[in-house]
Amino acid sequence: MSTEFDVERIRKDFPVLSRELPGGRPLVYLDSGNSSQKPAQVIEVMREHLSMHYGNVGRAMHVLGAESTEAYEAARDKVASFVGAPSRDEIVFTKNASEALNLVAYAFGNPINEDPRFMMGPGDEIVISEMEHHSNIVPWQLLARRTGATLRWFSVTDEGRLDLSNLDELVTERTKIVSIAHQSNVLGTVNPVARVLARARQVGALMMLDASQSVPHKPVDVAALGVDFLAFTGHKAAGPSGIGVLWARAELLEAMPPFLGGGEMIEAVWMDRSTYAPAPHKFEAGTPPIVEAIGLGAAVDYLASVGMEAIAAHERELVRYALQELGEVPGLKVVGPTGLEDRGGTVSFTLEGIHPHDVGQILDDEFGVAVRVGHHCARPLHLRFGIPATTRASFYLYNTPAEIDALVRGLHHVRKVFA
Amino acid sequence: MSTEFDVERIRKDFPVLSRELPGGRPLVYLDSGNSSQKPAQVIEVMREHLSMHYGNVGRAMHVLGAESTEAYEAARDKVASFVGAPSRDEIVFTKNASEALNLVAYAFGNPINEDPRFMMGPGDEIVISEMEHHSNIVPWQLLARRTGATLRWFSVTDEGRLDLSNLDELVTERTKIVSIAHQSNVLGTVNPVARVLARARQVGALMMLDASQSVPHKPVDVAALGVDFLAFTGHKAAGPSGIGVLWARAELLEAMPPFLGGGEMIEAVWMDRSTYAPAPHKFEAGTPPIVEAIGLGAAVDYLASVGMEAIAAHERELVRYALQELGEVPGLKVVGPTGLEDRGGTVSFTLEGIHPHDVGQILDDEFGVAVRVGHHCARPLHLRFGIPATTRASFYLYNTPAEIDALVRGLHHVRKVFA
Amino acid sequence: MIAESMYQELILEHYKHPQGRGLRDPFDAEVHHVNPTCGDEITMRVKVGDGGKVEDVSYDGQGCSISQAAASVLHELTTGSTVPETLAVVEEFTRLMQGRGQVEPDEDVLGDAVAFAGVAKFPARVKCALLAWMAYKDAVVRSAS
Amino acid sequence: MIAESMYQELILEHYKHPQGRGLRDPFDAEVHHVNPTCGDEITMRVKVGDGGKVEDVSYDGQGCSISQAAASVLHELTTGSTVPETLAVVEEFTRLMQGRGQVEPDEDVLGDAVAFAGVAKFPARVKCALLAWMAYKDAVVRSAS
Numbered sequence A, B: 001m002s003t004e005f006d007v008e009r010i011r012k013d014f015p016v017l018s019r020e021l022p023g024g025r026p027l028v029y030l031d032s033g034n035s036s037q038k039p040a041q042v043i044e045v046m047r048e049h050l051s052m053h054y055g056n057v058g059r060a061m062h063v064l065g066a067e068s069t070e071a072y073e074a075a076r077d078k079v080a081s082f083v084g085a086p087s088r089d090e091i092v093f094t095k096n097a098s099e100a101l102n103l104v105a106y107a108f109g110n111p112i113n114e115d116p117r118f119m120m121g122p123g124d125e126i127v128i129s130e131m132e133h134h135s136n137i138v139p140w141q142l143l144a145r146r147t148g149a150t151l152r153w154f155s156v157t158d159e160g161r162l163d164l165s166n167l168d169e170l171v172t173e174r175t176k177i178v179s180i181a182h183q184s185n186v187l188g189t190v191n192p193v194a195r196v197l198a199r200a201r202q203v204g205a206l207m208m209l210d211a212s213q214s215v216p217h218k219p220v221d222v223a224a225l226g227v228d229f230l231a232f233t234g235h236k237a238a239g240p241s242g243i244g245v246l247w248a249r250a251e252l253l254e255a256m257p258p259f260l261g262g263g264e265m266i267e268a269v270w271m272d273r274s275t276y277a278p279a280p281h282k283f284e285a286g287t288p289p290i291v292e293a294i295g296l297g298a299a300v301d302y303l304a305s306v307g308m309e310a311i312a313a314h315e316r317e318l319v320r321y322a323l324q325e326l327g328e329v330p331g332l333k334v335v336g337p338t339g340l341e342d343r344g345g346t347v348s349f350t351l352e353g354i355h356p357h358d359v360g361q362i363l364d365d366e367f368g369v370a371v372r373v374g375h376h377c378a379r380p381l382h383l384r385f386g387i388p389a390t391t392r393a394s395f396y397l398y399n400t401p402a403e404i405d406a407l408v409r410g411l412h413h414v415r416k417v418f419a
Numbered sequence C, D: 001m002i003a004e005s006m007y008q009e010l011i012l013e014h015y016k017h018p019q020g021r022g023l024r025d026p027f028d029a030e031v032h033h034v035n036p037t038c039g040d041e042i043t044m045r046v047k048v049g050d051g052g053k054v055e056d057v058s059y060d061g062q063g064c065s066i067s068q069a070a071a072s073v074l075h076e077l078t079t080g081s082t083v084p085e086t087l088a089v090v091e092e093f094t095r096l097m098q099g100r101g102q103v104e105p106d107e108d109v110l111g112d113a114v115a116f117a118g119v120a121k122f123p124a125r126v127k128c129a130l131l132a133w134m135a136y137k138d139a140v141v142r143s144a145s
């Protein structure tokens, strides 16, 4: 562990980590890839706002409305700077990453749209990959069904990498949009954005990144990445539920048709027509998740104060240790890269002859070790590997090597139970 | 005031009501129609859940995941029983009322849809009204633009009532859906649902109610109303931001195509196709607003414990007093019904020769009275009355006659400043 | 009577040594059921003889210990009983599983299947326990038609 | 120097007794600006004479005291100055309004318009104060072409 990174101090910020589970088990939370825990700093900001400063945003001219508006818009500033957005107006608050992905999908092939880049019909193609989360698959399937466009995808190699061998056949002049994960929520794989983007640019396609698993865990700079759209979600980044983020280049937000209609997203409304507010408000219909955005602002403040480089280094140390220790468990097979290059702090595996549901339940029941079991909303990826499910341990800034030891002890016990 | 309704005890539940504004002004919050304040009971449930019980729902098999899932689904039970839903599975959690309205609008004319009731194209008609909130106008405008259908609307009488004189010409065999407010957020008018519904049924149209301003304020029973869809929003009902509700008849939720795609809303996913979970999950893509739904569950528990009949009676008393006292302010003109019949606790008005922005600002600056000024997201209604804006006072269970006195004192002062 | 842990000795025993596993002839009906959320699956054949006696329930499948043990216990409980008797067990088992751990199981009806009572407290696992039983119910209905 | 309240005596004075209100001939350019979120609107005419001197700024409109007083003050400050001088005022006024109350106004440039400093603390009202000034800038640009 790096010396300046004091994980014990960090753990004190997360109230739940001191919780005793029924039966006196301590909690070993290795499910942050599913959803992260929240520091007191975030919880307290939300409580204080709800208790003493809450009013609706944008519309109100009184003290409470002004305080909420200021805090809400300040959260936008914080998030913009956290991901290196060239402008705060490029940050659209959604309810989660899934809404952000759907928002972009609904911009295509919409009869209201007039921009050629977002026109879509039979003959046009959408490219995703076999390692995507369902939230980066189903919106595009629905889009293809609405418009008659064709959905295509990258396959995944045995090592759990994006198979780019047919990049040029897959991404072609027919491609309108490429949308892939920045980091896989199952394999831990970090995808080679630059190579795919270069090809997308060559053929004039737009490119979206599902950064749900990268933004919480390492420095992400949208300008440096150079893509067109990026989605992530608050609850995986030490923030509350109910808040997600779409970042998109200002010029694209302007070109896209509105998605949800309602209060706040308009400029002027007549019965028979409306004009729309400039982005980001154009895409924030209705009362937004005010306190949730404020909570996310506190979360990125918290993460930035710890340091994203330091968090990434800490997780790299954890995953190195985990791969080494898990490698010693008989019958255990890691699904995904077993080296440290281009991979994050998520390790999925199978245990020979034992179903992940049984693994997860016994780890929880007897050791208080919380992992995720199943297909992790990435069923096609599991189909690709010919397995119905895996067990997944995913790490965050508050995890320790001792927790990995607890996981490994638990796995040995699981093997004994089902021997 | 009714004797069993102890408003002073209720006020103690709302931390912000004891707040002193800058300059030592007490807070007089008359903007609950915009967004309500939250009782400690709601704030505390959220804080406790975020601190000690938080995990992702549905997917996790560990203690925290089970606790969150149970609390989240229990919130659905509470909301279902609060609005008299025949089945808990008819309650879809959204991020706000606007999303609920858009969700239904996007079900129409969707190429994926196969149910004739949701087919829409040129020649089909959508009927709304001139008194709608933008969130019940713009989604239908966008739908009309996407499909070529025609948007039509009820006009509003000088007294601020829905003009039903042309009901039979407006709602016809061409009508696919009628969507109107249960209670106007500007006029306070409660609309005659049964009459409109009878006509909708006659012609085979579906009917939606925007109940954002009714559910928080009086007993609402969806089964008794007999409509097809009903939307409301948590933040106006003593609940948190970031959570809304769509109620719809089970059979319709089943018939509707999916809206947002992603995790949680699926049954099985292959790269080229998916099958979907049954409602309500079919419409809850991605990680839902977990803690927000739990907060809303606590809010409806709170409201139910006070009693919705008692809240409605209290507000009726307040609006009676307000109409009487405001009537004494020279130059003040109420926009909307001046009697108590079929009206809720919202009073909008103009003050001759003084712009509402100036009214609102001085009420806030010098008296701590928080009202809303502007068009309240109902610009067409204001156009209909030939005024750019109004000042609106809206009441809730925690308001008192003394606060109405403070408003009236403030208005007299406003008149002096601009005399 | 409701167990603390889900993993009763009896469940583990049936998982490790499944009874009657394998698909056999003759049969009146064959069904294939899948639990799409977790991928558990089962193929089941039913042979009903004269007088409505269940002569054989044969099966093959894959999944977690709960779903596999449930199929094995089901084989034991149903083979040799009459169809109405077995449907009563299905009904009581379903009631137990959907009871969120609040239902007192009827041991006389359930026999060994009572060992699954602990599963009812884990909503995520209830479907695993029910997979074989739902398949059985389906197969019996088909065999009658 | 930044006022506690938005409603400075000077603003109320201009609101109650607007200077130069009404549309007059001759003019080089006429513009109509609307603030769609609150409905404030203004019609403004500009007459620029020889040597770039602003000879008349005439206007009509409706809206809140801030937007109406701003137009009146603008009339006073611009009439008789040169176009470049007035554009410097527009610039400084805009900077002040968009400063969220954090900007120290340059009184030498702003003159009476400094009374609006308090408005900058109320984001919802900034657009009201700027309406006339944006219309003026637009009109001047058009009058030159």
Ligand SMILES: Cc1ncc(COP(=O)(O)O)c(C=O)c1O
Pocket (backbone or CB within 6 Å): A262, A263, A285, A286, A287, A288, B033, B034, B096, B097, B098, B099, B133, B135, B136, B181, B183, B184, B185, B210, B212, B213, B233, B234, B235, B244, B377
């Ligand atoms: C009548 C009415 N409908 C819809 C809405 C929209 O609710 P939300 O902003 O929570 O989406 C509101 C409140 O803003 C309303 O008053």
Ligand SMILES: Cc1ncc(COP(=O)(O)O)c(C=O)c1O
Pocket (backbone or CB within 6 Å): A033, A034, A096, A097, A098, A099, A133, A135, A136, A181, A183, A184, A185, A210, A212, A213, A233, A234, A235, A244, A377, B262, B263, B285, B286, B287, B288
């Ligand atoms: C890679 C990836 N994409 C998208 C999502 C969806 O995020 P949310 O559930 O917040 O919409 C997740 C997490 O669930 C994820 O891991």
